[in-house]
Amino acid sequence: MKILAVTACPTGIAHTYMAAEALEEAAKGKGYDIKVETRGSVGVENELSAEDIASADAIVLACDTAVPMERFAGKRLINVPVAEALKDAGGLIEQSLKADLYGDLADQVSQIKSQKSAERKGVYKHLMNGVSFMIPFVVAGGIAIAISFIFGYNAFEQEGSLAAYLMNIGGGSGAFGLMIPILAGYIAFSIADRPGLAPGMIGGAVAMQLNSGFLGGLVAGFLAGYLALLIKKYIKLPKNLQGIMPVLVIPVLGTLATGLILFYVIGQPVAAINTAMINFLQGMSGSNAIILGLILGLMMAVDMGGPINKAAYAFGTGTLTAAIGTGSMVMAAVMAAGMVPPLGLALATVLFKNKFTVAEKEAGKAAWVLGASFITEGAIPFAAADPIRVIPSIMIGSALTGALSMAFKATLAVPHGGIFVFFAVENIFGYLIAIVAGTVLTALLVGTLKKSIEG
Amino acid sequence: MLINEHLVALNLEATSKEDAIRKLAALAYKEGRINDQDKYIESVLHREAEYSTGVGFGVAIPHGRTNAVNEPVLLFATVKSMDWQSLDGEPIDLIFMIGVPEEETGETHLRILAALSRKLMKAPFREALRSVTTPADLIEVMRENDLLSI
Known part of the structure; x- marks a missing residue:
């Protein structure tokens, strides 16, 4: 104890x-x-x-x-x-x-989230550090672009208009242009601490020049971070010169090494892979797209904010970086599927009152809010109490939502926000159907599987 | 030094909690540790009213923080078993009275008081306090327990 x-x-x-x-x-x-x-x-x-x-x-x-x-x-x-x-x-x-x-539930969930981030290790930790720093840029940029589109899809082409300024703020010359450098920079920062930041961010900028996108940003970040560590380890300066290591030696050598390796060695292949991936996603339609949505739905629900969920989420965010303006179907499916577990459980506590404890029914009220805000972790307290019945139910519900969202070709231009960013969804009607369907299915499955509480 | 032989009263005659506090305050005044007995006593009694400083095990630790205190002071008295409305309902026979200036004057004395508070929870230390026969003995017990200086 x-x-x-x-x-x-x-x-x-x-x-x-x-x-x-x-x-x-x-x-x-x-x-x-x-x-x-x-x-x-x-x-x-x-x-x-x-x-x-x-x-x-x-x-x-x-x-x-x-x-x-x-x-x-x-x-x-x-x-x-x-x-x-x-x-x-x-x-x-x-x-x-x-x-x-x-x-209350919201507090417990935020505690679980911070515990999880403390438990993160190694490569996964570095990746999530980069992603978490990148997200605000994507959100701010995505929303600025979405507002610009309110004036019409081509309104930003009118120079000097508000729509154009909004696009300049959010788009490739503003927030979206910083996304990949920030991702790469904070991956490297996580690996090598402060001296890794400059090589990582500059590496990210180089990755953008090479059109290697999100994938290139990841590669640049890890490359820069580990190179900075190597430099720190193997280059020994006399004691009185050590002060220049973090401000001069590591940033300069790290940046040059990262940039040149990207240009001469790995930049082109990564860009090719990235382009192929984007073409695949954009060309995907019909049953392939639905299957991808289904798999992403299962991933979003299986560990409710754990590594598998975050992998699907990072993938969704990655597709956004390639989809300036158009929004991403993958991102839309990921967010919808991530909202379903808490929503479905909240609905179940209302529909099947005799199968939940008083505390769970209370938690259900908070779960509505968490689900609506796309905080999948809101399902954890329910799943922890009864994993065998809850986890399959939410996985199936989320999979349905993911698949439907893809089938309806809903797209999303921002990576987070739940119902608060629904204005950035294309085909909102289909999107809502997808979410409601998964929510209801989850609730019905949980209600059927769970036993009544004695007394 | 927080405490010295002149700040020790063995077998103090006291009719009540307030009487004991008054008599110890007088000692502190005589040693120049406090500049206003009434004001200091008022502060201690005010603290006492929040809830008793009779912390159990026969120990009371009345204390006051006020600008009537010139420099931090610790007083010790043994008394015949008397009521102090202690937390455990038992009478007390050991008193440590504390005075601290309102304004912070460094943390050394606070560390000593913290250490003293911890020691008081230990039976052997309380036994040692109960067996002192002279003020010099008491000072020696404090020294042995590293409570004279940190």
Whole structure:
């Protein structure tokens, strides 16, 4: 067992520390691990880290003052006056292990998300770092372009018009032009820290010149990051010159090496692959497109925000970078399928009231919002409680939605936002049908598979 | 130094919680640690009213943070078992009284008080406090437990 505690009192002179000591002694007596954060007059000591919280079984707050709480979302937690810890520290620890989870569904979901990002390792972590920095650029750019289209599809061709300015902000000379450099730069940043940023971003810009798109950006980012690491490892400067490593040596050598390798060696083949992929996607129609939508739907639902979901998502975002202006069918299918699991479960809690606990029905209300916002993780609490029945149900519902979205040829010009970016959807009517169909199917499957709750 | 032999009162005669606090405040005043007894006592009693500083195990730690305190002070007294409305409902026989200036004056003394608070949760330390016979003994116990300076 690992217990965490926070102790605090208004004067912060004595009780804070006595309570901490009492909790530590009581935990030791039970053979539990414990870490106690004291928020006394000396300031915050022994502060609980995100890793501590992730690995804790329960949290005891013995505090008479307000302490930061968001960090404990999704954890078993009791919150009592500091004096309680002096009276019965052992009892508090036992109580905390049986306590309710702290926070509402939205809090729990954000906690799960931050835990997941802390758990990310290696290549996947670097990739997701790049993607997460890129997304705001895609969102801002996509929305600017979508607004421009409100004035008509060709309105931006009129120089000096608002539509043209919006396109300049969002399109290839603005936000969309930065997308791939940002992706590559922050992949390299994740690998090699700050010195990797310049080689990565410049590598991304080179990848764009080579028309190697999203794929080229990925390659450039990883290439730049690992080259920067190698330079750091193998080039040794005298101590008094080491200050120039991160500002001069790594950026210059890393950038030159990345850029030249891209131009002379891997740029062309990557560009060819990228072009082939885009042609394949754009040329895809009929049953192939539907099968792709189906597979993406399954991927979006199977681990609800995990690596498989993110792989499908990153793929969808990648197709956007090649689809300035036209929007992407793949992106549309990915978002629709990602919205379905929480929506379907929320609907199930309404349709099959006797098959969900009171807490789950409450969580269902939040799941509507999470689903509508394209936060697939909103399904996790339901799936965690009953994975065997919930996960297949949401996978089938999402697969239907993905396939229908492709069949209706709905497209989406932005990578995130749920119902809030529906104005950037083409064929919104078909898109809605796809989402509703998957939602209803998920709800019916869950309702049929789940057993009634006793009593 | 937070505490010295002149800030120790063994077998203090006190009729009530307030009486004990008053008598210890007088000692602190005599040593020049506080400049206004009434104001300091008021601050301590105010803190006491929030909820008792009788923390259990026969120990009370009345404390006040006010600009009536010139420099941080720790006082120690042993008393005949008396009521302090303690958290565990038991009477107390050991008092540590604390005074801290309103304005922060460095954290050394706060660290000592934190360490003292932790020590008080340990039975052997309380036993050692109960067995002192002279103020010098008490200072020695504090020294052995690294509570004179950090």
